Amino acid sequence: MTEAEQDHQDDAGEDDATEAEPGARPTVMVSGEIPGYEWDDARGAVRNLGYEVVGRADSSTVLIICGEGAERATKKLQEAVEYLLLCFDATRPGAFRDAVCAGEFRGGDPLPEPVKVDAQAVKAKSEAQAIRDWAKAQGYTVNAKGPIPASVRHAYRVAAKQAA
Structure with missing residues (x-):
């Protein structure tokens, strides 16, 4: 699968972000598969905590949640660096579940290294x-x-x- 196809697959079903309106919910990007969760269930859990899940970063984006395979979504990782987003490593055993139970995602984990394209x-x-x-x-x-x-x-x- 090409990098462009992976980014498209990663973003499928997620709305492109627009500039935040006053009082709008903070947005997060989710990249990769969250261990133990179906695609829709993971994004639903994030939405239930008050975040809007988007496919592209903007000024309202506060976090990138990186699951398995996040390193293939190089465009999202570039946007995370550009917007100085915090990273939440959802590949750590139980990390996503614990964050959902606590009601908050705390960033601070290192971003994965993007895959080098041959x-x-x-x-x-x-x-x-x-x-x-x-x-x-x-x-x-x-x-x-x-x-x-x-x-x-x-x-x-x-x-x-x-x-x-």
């Missing part, structure tokens, strides 16, 4: 997807994942040379 791996994945798309359009049978048969790769490259 440009060659991204290029190889996009080429593989282009080959799969082309092959399907040409009537070849290819799996959505896994190795692409050498004969299909060869046919794709021949067709690409002819088109150029």
Whole structure:
């Protein structure tokens, strides 16, 4: 999954933040999966404590809650640094549950290090997807994942040379 796809998946169902209105609830970003909680349940617990869950940081954002895989959402981590947000490490055993029971999230944990994107791996994945798309359009049978048969790769490259 690409970084952009991960950010999109992370943000699915969360509203983009807008500038805070006076008296508006403080906002938090949630990144990654919270151990022991379904996606909706974790965000519902945060909302029940009076926070609004958003996909993008703004001036009303007070915290980023980092679950498992948060390091893949590099855009959220960059925004957390930009807005000087506190981090709550929800991967620590029982930390999220304890915060919900206490009625408050306290930040101060270190932000996870963002995943380094390997440009060659991204290029190889996009080429593989282009080959799969082309092959399907040409009537070849290819799996959505896994190795692409050498004969299909060869046919794709021949067709690409002819088109150029």
